[in-house]
Structure formats: structure tokens, C-alpha cells
Amino acid sequence: MTTTRRTGAAQPAGLRERKRRETHRLLAATALRLVAERGLDRVTVEDISGSAGVSPRTFFNYFASKEDALLLPYPDHAERSALSVARVVSAPPSLSPLQAVVRAWREDLECIDADREEWVTRLTVMTDHVSLLSRLIALEADDERRMIEALTRRTGLPPEDPYPALVYCVAEGAVRSCLAHWHRIGGARSVVRLVEEAVDAVAEGLPVPD
Missing domain, CATH: 1.10.357.10 (Tetracycline Repressor, domain 2)
Incomplete structure (x- = not known):
């Protein structure tokens, strides 16, 4: 029973971590693509999060600014x-x-x-x-x-x-x-x-x- 409970608890944690890393990479890649296309001053956090399919609030869970999304590509x-x-x-x-x-x-x-x-x-x-x-x-x-x-x-x-x-x-x-x-x-x-x-x-x- 104890082993089953530990396995059950570990699996969602592993999935959450994988999702977190994937979202980080997605936001970083999206920020890079948009800035490369438009220039830094013409891209907002709302642009990045919208293009990545997440909310600005989610963006700020990962990065403090759009600049950080460009400079910290790996989670x-x-x-x-x-x-x-x-x-x-x-x-x-x-x-x-x-x-x-x-x-x-x-x-x-x-x-x-x-x-x-x-x-x-x-x-x-x-x-x-x-x-x-x-x-x-x-x-x-x-x-x-x-x-x-x-x-x-x-x-x-x-x-x-x-x-x-x-x-x-x-x-x-x-x-x-x-x-x-x-x-x-x-x-x-x-x-x-x-x-x-x-x-x-x-x-x-x-x-x-x-």
C-alpha cells in the first residue's frame, strides 16, 4: 500500500514538472520568434502569452519580464x-x-x-x-x-x-x-x-x- 501511494504521488509530480519545463521552453521560444520578427519594443508580454496560448499571469509565473524570456531559455x-x-x-x-x-x-x-x-x-x-x-x-x-x-x-x-x-x-x-x-x-x-x-x-x- 505504501509503495502504491508513493508511486501514485510521484507520477503527477513528474508530469507537472515536465509540463512546467515544456511551458517554459514554449514561452521562451515564442518570445524569441516574435522579437526576431518585430523587434523588442514592438512585442509585449500579452503578445507572447497570447501566441503561446497561455495567460499573462501564467507568463509571469515563469519570467519576470519579456527580456528574461529571451535570456533564460532553459527551465x-x-x-x-x-x-x-x-x-x-x-x-x-x-x-x-x-x-x-x-x-x-x-x-x-x-x-x-x-x-x-x-x-x-x-x-x-x-x-x-x-x-x-x-x-x-x-x-x-x-x-x-x-x-x-x-x-x-x-x-x-x-x-x-x-x-x-x-x-x-x-x-x-x-x-x-x-x-x-x-x-x-x-x-x-x-x-x-x-x-x-x-x-x-x-x-x-x-x-x-x-
């Missing part, structure tokens, strides 16, 4: 961030701090490769609407702080040492540079491979390419 953002932090701390000692950070982000980069057309469009929208960049920086502030704290733990350095923040900024800069290049070439190459090549170049002292 498990918080879990991904926490996992990346844990991966930095637990990465093999043979990896440099920079390599540990990039490896921690690999799964996110693989999602970009897998959803290539969606991300090419998203980066086009972000390029066309600079105001989104300031919102992205705000959204990533906590992730940045936690990652720097993880690097501090990994290296054993005192909290006031600037090295962990430097490593984070180099890793973030490498990823942003590679994403910009990836966008310019229409996603023709793997962004994972581009980032790996960038990290190798940094490790070699950034020699001028042949």
Missing part, C-alpha cells in the same frame, strides 16, 4: 549554475583552474550546438538590442560570484586574492569571443570546439595564428 538555469560550481570544485587536480571552468560549462555549450538555429537567432536579437546585454549582466551576477568563490576554494587562495576573478574573466571572455565568432559564421562550427581552441591558445600565451 533548469539554477540547477545548471549550481552544477557548474560543483564541477569546478571537484574537477581533477590535473586541470588548470581555467580548464576546470570551461569543462564545467561544457554541457551548456553543448546545448548551444544542439539548438544551433535557436541560438543564432538569440544572438542576433541580442546584437540588435543592446539593452539586453545589461540585463544579461545582472542575471549572471550571482553566477559569477559563486564561480569565483568556487575557484577560490579550488586554489586555496585567500578571498582577497584577485587570481580567481581573473581566471573567471578570462574564461568568460573566451566564451563570449567564441560565441561572437560562432554567430558571425552562422554556427558553422562547433562552439564547444571553438572554446577548446581558445583555451588552448590562452594556455600557450596567445601566439599569433599562422
Whole structure:
């Protein structure tokens, strides 16, 4: 009896979670499509929710704004961030701090490769609407702080040492540079491979390419 009740309770919870994730992705995809077609200023939350077949109230259960719907396409953002932090701390000692950070982000980069057309469009929208960049920086502030704290733990350095923040900024800069290049070439190459090549170049002292 106990096992049956637990199974019965778990199944609806699993279905609800799947529905929640599907609705999140639907709203994010709808926001991206409409903004790509019309421009950010010509799209409202009502437009997005109506096109997705939900109410504005439902939209706000998932996102604080239309900007967030564009910048947070995956429903498990918080879990991904926490996992990346844990991966930095637990990465093999043979990896440099920079390599540990990039490896921690690999799964996110693989999602970009897998959803290539969606991300090419998203980066086009972000390029066309600079105001989104300031919102992205705000959204990533906590992730940045936690990652720097993880690097501090990994290296054993005192909290006031600037090295962990430097490593984070180099890793973030490498990823942003590679994403910009990836966008310019229409996603023709793997962004994972581009980032790996960038990290190798940094490790070699950034020699001028042949």
C-alpha cells in the first residue's frame, strides 16, 4: 500500500514538472520568434502569452519580464549554475583552474550546438538590442560570484586574492569571443570546439595564428 501511494504521488509530480519545463521552453521560444520578427519594443508580454496560448499571469509565473524570456531559455538555469560550481570544485587536480571552468560549462555549450538555429537567432536579437546585454549582466551576477568563490576554494587562495576573478574573466571572455565568432559564421562550427581552441591558445600565451 505504501509503495502504491508513493508511486501514485510521484507520477503527477513528474508530469507537472515536465509540463512546467515544456511551458517554459514554449514561452521562451515564442518570445524569441516574435522579437526576431518585430523587434523588442514592438512585442509585449500579452503578445507572447497570447501566441503561446497561455495567460499573462501564467507568463509571469515563469519570467519576470519579456527580456528574461529571451535570456533564460532553459527551465533548469539554477540547477545548471549550481552544477557548474560543483564541477569546478571537484574537477581533477590535473586541470588548470581555467580548464576546470570551461569543462564545467561544457554541457551548456553543448546545448548551444544542439539548438544551433535557436541560438543564432538569440544572438542576433541580442546584437540588435543592446539593452539586453545589461540585463544579461545582472542575471549572471550571482553566477559569477559563486564561480569565483568556487575557484577560490579550488586554489586555496585567500578571498582577497584577485587570481580567481581573473581566471573567471578570462574564461568568460573566451566564451563570449567564441560565441561572437560562432554567430558571425552562422554556427558553422562547433562552439564547444571553438572554446577548446581558445583555451588552448590562452594556455600557450596567445601566439599569433599562422
